[in-house]
Amino acid sequence: MTGGQHGADDHRADDQGAGHADPDGAKAAEPSCPSCGETVYPGEVFCEECGHRLAGAPPPEPVESAAPGGAGAAPAPAGDPCRGCGGTPIDADGYCETCGMRQPAERDHVEVELPAPGGGNGSGPVAAAGASDRGRRYSRNEDALALAAHAAGVAAVVCDGVGSSQRPEDASRTAADTGAAELVALLGAGEDPEDATRTAALRAASAVAALSTSPGDAPSCTYVSAVTRGGSVTVGWIGDSRAYWLSADGAVDPGEDGTGEGGDEEPATDGSGPETAELSTGDMAELGPSRRLTEDDSWAAFMIAQGALTEAEAEEHPNAHVITAWLGADAGQVSPHVATFRPAGPGTLLVCSDGLWNYFPAARDLAALLAAGPAAPGPDEPAAATASDAANGAGGTATDPAPGPVPDPGHDPAADPLGVARTLVRHALDAGGRDNITVAVIPIPAPRSPHSSIHESIPHSTEQPR
Amino acid sequence: MSEQPQFTVKIDQNKFLPEGGREVHAIVSVEAGAEGGAMPAPASTKASEVIIIDTSGSMSYPDTKLRAAVAAAQVAVDTLRDGVEFAVISGSNTASMVYPRQGGLVTASPQTKDKAKRALSGLRASGGTAIGSWLRLADELFDDVQGGIRHAILLTDGKNQHETPEELDAVLFRCGGRFVCDCRGVGTDWEVAELRKIASALLGSVDIVADPAGLVADFQAMTEAAMGKSVADVALRVWTPQTARLRFVKQVMPSVEDLTGKRVESAPQAGDYPLGAWGAESRDYHICVEVPPGEIGKELRAAWVKLVVPGAPGEEAQVLATGNVLAQWTDDEAQSTRINPRVAHYTGQAELAVAIQEGLQARKDGDFDTATARLGRAVVLADEAGNEAITAMLRKVVDVVDPATGTVRLKRHVEKADEMALDTRSSKTVRTRKDETLTTPRPGER
Numbered sequence: 001m002t003g004g005q006h007g008a009d010d011h012r013a014d015d016q017g018a019g020h021a022d023p024d025g026a027k028a029a030e031p032s033c034p035s036c037g038e039t040v041y042p043g044e045v046f047c048e049e050c051g052h053r054l055a056g057a058p059p060p061e062p063v064e065s066a067a068p069g070g071a072g073a074a075p076a077p078a079g080d081p082c083r084g085c086g087g088t089p090i091d092a093d094g095y096c097e098t099c100g101m102r103q104p105a106e107r108d109h110v111e112v113e114l115p116a117p118g119g120g121n122g123s124g125p126v127a128a129a130g131a132s133d134r135g136r137r138y139s140r141n142e143d144a145l146a147l148a149a150h151a152a153g154v155a156a157v158v159c160d161g162v163g164s165s166q167r168p169e170d171a172s173r174t175a176a177d178t179g180a181a182e183l184v185a186l187l188g189a190g191e192d193p194e195d196a197t198r199t200a201a202l203r204a205a206s207a208v209a210a211l212s213t214s215p216g217d218a219p220s221c222t223y224v225s226a227v228t229r230g231g232s233v234t235v236g237w238i239g240d241s242r243a244y245w246l247s248a249d250g251a252v253d254p255g256e257d258g259t260g261e262g263g264d265e266e267p268a269t270d271g272s273g274p275e276t277a278e279l280s281t282g283d284m285a286e287l288g289p290s291r292r293l294t295e296d297d298s299w300a301a302f303m304i305a306q307g308a309l310t311e312a313e314a315e316e317h318p319n320a321h322v323i324t325a326w327l328g329a330d331a332g333q334v335s336p337h338v339a340t341f342r343p344a345g346p347g348t349l350l351v352c353s354d355g356l357w358n359y360f361p362a363a364r365d366l367a368a369l370l371a372a373g374p375a376a377p378g379p380d381e382p383a384a385a386t387a388s389d390a391a392n393g394a395g396g397t398a399t400d401p402a403p404g405p406v407p408d409p410g411h412d413p414a415a416d417p418l419g420v421a422r423t424l425v426r427h428a429l430d431a432g433g434r435d436n437i438t439v440a441v442i443p444i445p446a447p448r449s450p451h452s453s454i455h456e457s458i459p460h461s462t463e464q465p466r
Numbered sequence: 467m468s469e470q471p472q473f474t475v476k477i478d479q480n481k482f483l484p485e486g487g488r489e490v491h492a493i494v495s496v497e498a499g500a501e502g503g504a505m506p507a508p509a510s511t512k513a514s515e516v517i518i519i520d521t522s523g524s525m526s527y528p529d530t531k532l533r534a535a536v537a538a539a540q541v542a543v544d545t546l547r548d549g550v551e552f553a554v555i556s557g558s559n560t561a562s563m564v565y566p567r568q569g570g571l572v573t574a575s576p577q578t579k580d581k582a583k584r585a586l587s588g589l590r591a592s593g594g595t596a597i598g599s600w601l602r603l604a605d606e607l608f609d610d611v612q613g614g615i616r617h618a619i620l621l622t623d624g625k626n627q628h629e630t631p632e633e634l635d636a637v638l639f640r641c642g643g644r645f646v647c648d649c650r651g652v653g654t655d656w657e658v659a660e661l662r663k664i665a666s667a668l669l670g671s672v673d674i675v676a677d678p679a680g681l682v683a684d685f686q687a688m689t690e691a692a693m694g695k696s697v698a699d700v701a702l703r704v705w706t707p708q709t710a711r712l713r714f715v716k717q718v719m720p721s722v723e724d725l726t727g728k729r730v731e732s733a734p735q736a737g738d739y740p741l742g743a744w745g746a747e748s749r750d751y752h753i754c755v756e757v758p759p760g761e762i763g764k765e766l767r768a769a770w771v772k773l774v775v776p777g778a779p780g781e782e783a784q785v786l787a788t789g790n791v792l793a794q795w796t797d798d799e800a801q802s803t804r805i806n807p808r809v810a811h812y813t814g815q816a817e818l819a820v821a822i823q824e825g826l827q828a829r830k831d832g833d834f835d836t837a838t839a840r841l842g843r844a845v846v847l848a849d850e851a852g853n854e855a856i857t858a859m860l861r862k863v864v865d866v867v868d869p870a871t872g873t874v875r876l877k878r879h880v881e882k883a884d885e886m887a888l889d890t891r892s893s894k895t896v897r898t899r900k901d902e903t904l905t906t907p908r909p910g911e912r
Contacts, residue, residue, distance in 0.1 A: 084764075087708070093790065095767040098735070100707035100757075102765040136763050139794060 107141045107169070108134040113418050114147040114154060128154045129418035130440035131425045135355055136433030143353045143438035144172035144221075146180035153228035155183040156440040157204075158241050160353040162220035162326055171208045171219035175327050179204040179225050193229050194338045197236035200225060201336035205238070205327040212329030220328030223336070224294060226351045226440070231447045232284060233293075233349055234340040239323045240296040241353045241438075244363050246413075248346040250371060251289035252364045287343040290363040295337065297325035315361075321354065346446040348413040348420065355437030356428045369427055370413060370420060414443035470697055471498040471746055473773050475789035479809060483759075483795050484802040490755045490768040492791040493718070493808040494702070496741075497748035511696050512614030514551035514571055515689070516604040516645075517542055519564070520622040521556040524655065525591040531652055532591050534678030535621055538685035540583045542619060545689035546574040553607050554582055557600035558593030559628050571607055594628035597664065598637035605641045615743050616645035617692040618668075619685065623653045626660055634660075638667040642728075643699075646670050646742045648688050651890070652678055654882040658889040666723060669742035674890045676883035694745035697775060701730075701738040702751060703783065705770035708735055711756045712769070715739050718812040719750035722819045722893040732783070738776060750897075752812050757793050765794040811851060815895040818847040818856065822892035826863075826885060834876060838864075842872035853896045859888040 081088055087098025094103045110132045116125040127149060134141040142161030147154065157179040161168025182200035187193065201223055211219045222239025235243040295301060299322040300314035314320055327334060350366060360366050413420045421439045428437040479492035517539050525532040539554060546552055551571035554564040563569050565582040572578045600620070608616045626634055641647075647668035649661045652675045665672035671688075675681050702725075706712050717723040729737040741749070755768045769791035774783040796802050825840030841864050848856040849869050860866075862884040864874040 085708070093767075095770070095790075096707075097705075098708050100710070100767040100770075101760075102767065137797070139763065139765055 102139075104134075105140060107132075110141075110145065111418060111422065112145060112147050114149055117149070125415075126417050126443075128156060128440065128442040129421050130156065130158075130351075130438070131418070131421040132438040133355075133425050133429065133433070133436065135436050136429060138436055140169060141436045142168040142172055142221075143355065143436040144169070144176035145438050145440055146176040147440060148180040148184045150184045150187040150227070150229075152187070152230065154442050155180055155187070155225065155227045156349075156351045156442055157183070157223065157225045158351045158353055158438050158440055159204075159224075159327075160222040160239070160241050160355075160436065160438070162222070162323070162328065165220035165328060166217050167211065167219040168221060170211055171221040171328060174207050174211060174219075175204040175221050175223050178207040179223060183225060183227055187227065187229065193227050193232065193234040194236075194340055197225055197227060197234050197338050198336050201236050201238060201338075202334060205331065205334040205336075208327040209329040209331070218329040218331075220326045220331065222323060222353070223327050224351055226349055226442065228349065228442060228444065232340055232342050233287070233444065234338065235293045235351075236336045236338045237294045238297060238325050238327060238334060238336050240298045240301075240321070241294075242296070242351070242357050243293040244290070244350040244352070244366055245287045245293055245341065245343065246290045246348040246350055246363065246367045246370055247288065247343075248348070248413075250367065252367055253289040253291035255291065284340050284342040287341040287347070288345070290347070290367045292363050293339060293341065296323070297337075298323050311361075343444050343447065346414070347444050348417075349442040349444055350424075351440040351442070352424070353436060353438040355433070355435035356424055356439055358435060359428050359431040360424075366424070369424060373423070413441060414445065417441040417443050471744070473498045473744075473786035475771060475773055475787040477771070477789040477791055478806055479791060480801075480804050480806045481765075481792040481794050482798070482801040482804070483793055484799065485762060485795060485797055486759045487793075487795065487802065488756050488759055489713070490757055490791060490793045491806070491809045491813075492753050492769070493806070493812055494751040494753055494771050494789060494791075495748060496702070496751070496773055496787070498697070498744050499746055512611075513547070513693065513695070514608060514611045514614060514616050515542075515546055515692060516553050516555060516571075516607055516618040518555045518557055518561075518600050518604060518618060518620045519586075519589065520558075520595065520624065520652075521589055521591045521593070522558045522595045522622075522624055523592050524595075524624050531623055531678045532589065534681045535652065536586050536589055538621070538681035539586050541682050542685040542689040543574075543579050543582045543586070545686050545693065546579065547693050548574050548576070550574045550693070551611055552578075552582070554586060555600060555603055555607075556589055557595070557597065557622075558591075559596050559599075560593075561596075561600040561603035563603075564589065569607070571610055595622065595624045595626055596629040596633075597622060597626045598629050598634040601637050601641055601647070601664075601668075604647075605637075605644055608645050613698065615692065615695045615698045617695070617743070618645055618647040618670075619688055619692075620647050620649045620664070621681070621685075622649075622651060622656055622661070624655050625657045634664075638664060642667050642669075643740050646692075648672075648692075650675050650681070650684060650688075651886070652676075652681060654886055658886055662890070669740060671721070672890055674883070674887050676887065691745065692743075694747075695743035696746075697744045697786075698742075699775060700741045700744050700786070701732075701774050701776055701783075702741055703732055703736055703738050703772040703774045703785075704753065705733070705736040705772075706755055707757060707766065707768065709758045710768060712737070713754040713756055714752070716752045716816060717741075717749060718752045718816060719748075719895050719897060721895055722816050725751075732776065736770075738774065750808075750812065752809070752816065753791060755791065755793075760793070760795050762795050762797050765792060767791070768793040812895065814847050815851050815853065818844055818851060818853065819893040819895075821847060822856070822860070822888060826889050826892075829863075829876065838874060838876055841876070842874040844872075845869055845874055846872040851896060853894075855894065855896075856888075856891065859884065859891065863888055 081090055082096035082098060082101060083103055084096060084101035085099035087096045089097055090103055091097050095101065096103065112130045113126050114128040116127040128147050130145045130147055132141060132143050132145045142163065144159045146157045157176045159172035159175040161172040165171065179200045182203045183196055186196035186199055204223055208219060208221060222241040224235065224237040224241040224243055226233060226235045226243050299319045300317065302324060303309040303314050304311050348370065360369060421441045424439045425437050474497050476495040477492050478495065519535050519539050525535065552574050553566065553571050555561050556564045565585040566572045604618050645668065647665065648670040649665040649672045651661050654676060662672050675684055702715065704712060704715060714724065714726045717725060725739040728739055732738040753769055757766055757768050760766055767790050771791060772788045773786040775786065776783045821840045821844040825837050825844060828840060829837035841860065845860055845864065845866055848860060863880050864876055867873040867875060
């Protein structure tokens with residue numbers, strides 16, 4: 001898991017539509033390989049059929065050569081498919097038959113864009129975006145991400161496979177896909193966002209539990225969903241994946257100083273912890289300054305809530321990442337927490353796995369990253385070249401076809417949510433990338449304007465499975 | 467080969483390397499079992515057997531040696547499956563046919579076996595020892611058969627005195643890969659290193675039968691094992707990355723045998739290591755690959771191991787089973803410092819064989835300090851490995867003062883047979899203590 005690999009991890013779009021809704025108009029025109037004629041997709045560096053380097057594809061050199069991952073590998077001759085040495089062929093097990101390097105899985109780095117209604121093919125506005133990355137330490141990405149548009153807004157689901165369970169990557173994939181699909185269906189059927197959130201989470205839980213093949217086999221994952229509708233935001237979660245509100249005006253909730261709880265204002269998630277599951281749907285908390293919207297189901301959160309440990313102490317503790325609720329056959333009764341908010345002004349709804357928040361736990365930290373805009377590309381900067389390769393993930397929108405440009409400085413999440421997601425992922429990688437990193441970014445416009453931007457025929461997009 | 471057993475390849479290793487780590491170790495376990503776990507009855511397997519009996523003059527001093535050898539060869543003939551092609555050779559300064567008289571191989575049947583046994587009882591001992599010439603005749607006999615299991619048994623009681631080491635080497639070079647030869651030394655006047663060299667070159671076993679009375683059972687076991695083989699000419703094909711270096715390939719079970727030098731280039735970045743014939747049995751191999759250090763998190767296939775039956779020239783090899791030896795770099799020391807128990811076990815036993823052989827050689831050379839140190843180390847290693855057979859043999863050569871530290875004293879009087887037994891069997895290994903008992907009978911190991 002090197003920067004170089006990330007850089008070259010173009011998300012292949014060739015399995016587009018595999019098991020996913022693929023709305024009309026969301027798919028870009030399909031060019032073909034000049035060598036063998038096979039259909040290729042924007043951003044692909046090599047033809048999947050014959051390995052021919054595609055004209056106009058971004059050359060991988062700047063990223064790959066800058067990556068320390070190339071150590072010991074021969075320089076890559078053009079046109080050869082191994083991401084490490086350029087050798088060929090790659091055998092069925094995914095190892096290069098020249099240098100032996102295991103080729104990055106498609107899921108190792110994934111980027112998704114959800115086109116805004118009416119702007120379906122790449123040039124238009126983007127309703128939401130997400131990025132997911134294997135990180136620098138794990139050999140595979142066990143996080144999963146799904147974005148979908150429903151009749152009156154956006155739904156995002158992020159799931160993090162539990163490393164100690166079997167096939168955690170299947171659990172997270174199943175949960176994210178099920179959750180997003182159920183949210184769209186339930187909201188489309190007119191369900192209240194909180195009921196839809198709770199029901200979708202429970203159905204995702206059932207789907208994950210069904211993956212178990214024996215009592216000793218219980219693929220497991222966390223779950224966090226966020227849906228926008230009208231001027232409201234509803235989040236639901238099980239485990240320690242999180243949602244944050246990042247206000248466009250830069251104000252940060254006083255409780256969000258990175259050392260304490262969510263602060264004195266906990267209107268919607270009052271009482272934190274399991275009680276929030278029984279939260280009434282009546283009073284919507286108003287969202288002003290940036291803050292976290294979820295409360296982890298974790299040992300650390302429990303100890304902090306009990307007053308037994310400070311946040312800093314809890315995070316130092318070996319148990320810090322032990323979660324107290326999850327989806328899986330061995331999870332027992334699953335009680336999703338649900339909370340609804342009404343943003344007072346424009347901002348960004350951020351949904352992420354702990355691969356990001358481990359490094360930037362406080363809303364203040366995340367807001368600062370957003371305000372700073374995209375950092376100058378570092379030596380192992382993965383995002384720039386990956387961007388165009390992978391941007392056309394599921395929605396088929398190649399927003400960034402030029403090789404390797406960095407989104408314009410002074411990030412405007414509303415204009416470039418994918419750029420924001422990428423930037424956040426890269427910050428987590430730069431900070432160490434100890435875990436899989438997944439980020440979904442949903443720009444929230446100023447109140448009152450949202451209604452005008454919501455239409456009926458809305459594309460649906462999720463991250464592609466392998 | 468209609469009743470070919472099912473082969474499996476299992477890899478034991480810790481794939482995690484620390485930052486900058488280059489050396490990848492793995493134990494490759496190859497097991498062949500008949501379906502359902504029963505012993506295969508490879509009645510249809512084509513096989514040929516040549517029995518070579520030393521009839522040099524020394525075999526009649528005492529006369530029991532020749533008589534025991536003849537009796538053992540007769541039992542071996544009896545053990546042959548009907549239909550197997552066979553012959554019996556006697557060896558002295560030159561080799562000559564015992565049965566059939568006129569040369570060539572004969573199909574085993576009750577009648578031909580009877581004739582062979584009668585011919586054996588007429589053997590007389592005289593002349594010298596020129597083992598290369600005996601093997602050359604065996605090789606000519608095998609020339610007549612195409613494919614199938616080709617196995618020889620060689621019995622000698624003396625040193626190879628009547629031809630030069632170069633002559634012997636030339637014959638071994640020619641015969642290597644053409645047939646498998648199990649070697650037995652009877653009495654104590656033969657040279658362990660010499661017979662070990664022959665057995666190694668011909669992928670066979672070597673052992674001492676100090677008491678001629680033990681020959682019969684031993685020959686029967688060897689012949690039964692040969693008759694139990696169902697696939698001839700199996701090879702371990704090892705692919706390594708272009709930038710990697712294969713440090714060694716060693717058989718470590720049932721005995722230590724360095725195969726590194728036997729490599730035959732077979733495919734791009736791949737070489738074949740001949741393993742001889744297989745029956746329902748299992749053997750373990752230790753592979754060490756040196757790879758260029760990789761980035762933390764990167765995973766590499768450090769070796770791709772395939773068990774193959776190489777085809778005729780121009781033909782694709784038949785792949786029986788495969789396994790991956792991996793390398794993945796991590797900054798988690800808990801992962802990278804863990805040593806795979808089987809790798810550790812067999813590393814210790816390979817060192818044990820070397821310690822014994824070096825210790826005995828030093829003892830012979832009069833370097834008693836080195837002998838004491840090496841044999842002391844051997845005592846520790848044998849104990850660690852749980853290799854009780856070797857421990858027992860070591861105790862006939864040294865007095866153990868402290869088995870934990872390896873403090874030993876050389877015994878003043880050591881039986882020649884005990885010393886030779888220790889030397890000969892120094893490379894015999896045992897499985898990891900924690901390993902489950904074998905589920906498959908191993909005919910070669912009785």
